[in-house]
Amino acid sequence: GESVGLHLPTLSVQEGDNSIINCAYSNSASDYFIWYKQESGKGPQFIIDIRSNMDKRQGQRVTVLLNKTVKHLSLQIAATQPGDSAVYFCAEKTVSGGSNYKLTFGKGTLLTVNP
Amino acid sequence: NAGVTQTPKFQVLKTGQSMTLQCAQDMNHNSMYWYRQDPGMGLRLIYYSASEGTTDKGEVPNGYNVSRLNKREFSLRLESAAPSQTSVYFCASRREDTQYFGPGTRLTVL
DSSP states (O other): OOOEEOSOSEEEEETTSOEEEEEEEOOTTOOEEEEEEEOTTSOOEEEEEEETTOSEEEOSSEEEEEETTTTEEEEEESSOOGGGOEEEEEEEEEEETTTEEEEEEOOOEEEEEEO | OOOEEEEOSEEEEOTTOOEEEEEEESSOOSEEEEEEEETTTEEEEEEEESSTTOOEEOSOOTTEEEEEOSSSBEEEEESSOOGGGOEEEEEEEEETTEEEEOOOEEEEEO
16 A cells, blocks of 8 residues: 655754755655654654645745655754754645545654754 | 643553543544554554544554544543553544644553
8 A cells, every 4th residue: 555654764963953854655646745743752743744736845944845756755954953853754645535535654763863 | 722632641451451542622623533653653543533423444443442522522442452452542633634633642451
């Protein structure tokens, strides 16, 4: 079946550096993508989303890039801070059988920010 | 505005015991979801409710039942807990295409 995967399971960066977390998706029919942040012992927290009619979307210190040609999604975090340490995972939305909404989640990348 | 709340935060059960995990949202969302999260597995959908009065199976429904009590509340019940159901359980509600998650219930079945 269709699935969302991540290129790197762990990423370690220095405080102040920029971080890039990658995600590959396989369903060309997916039209909406979300990035979540999950801190230890907490629930996933919405960070940013992007629709398939866009290539780039910016938020506060975060940017999501979508390359539909190679089915690749990335999350860029500018000036990474210790508070950014968490697991980040992407999710893709597909619609099957009319309005049957489905969200498929990747397994996650652990980001560690070193002071 | 509390968002999505879940109770309890932690629970330990013995094999064969039953329990209900509670979830409530105050965002007036129609759709609600129950997931389990296991190491290396990502989030897997157990059951969902597209609207008040309807429920449907997800990817891993065996051993669980749900009740959409009203628009706010969506509960998950384990009738006879098994060690394989040791996991972290997350409830979510959806506005348009985005799901918003609760803080989770960490369940251990001995």
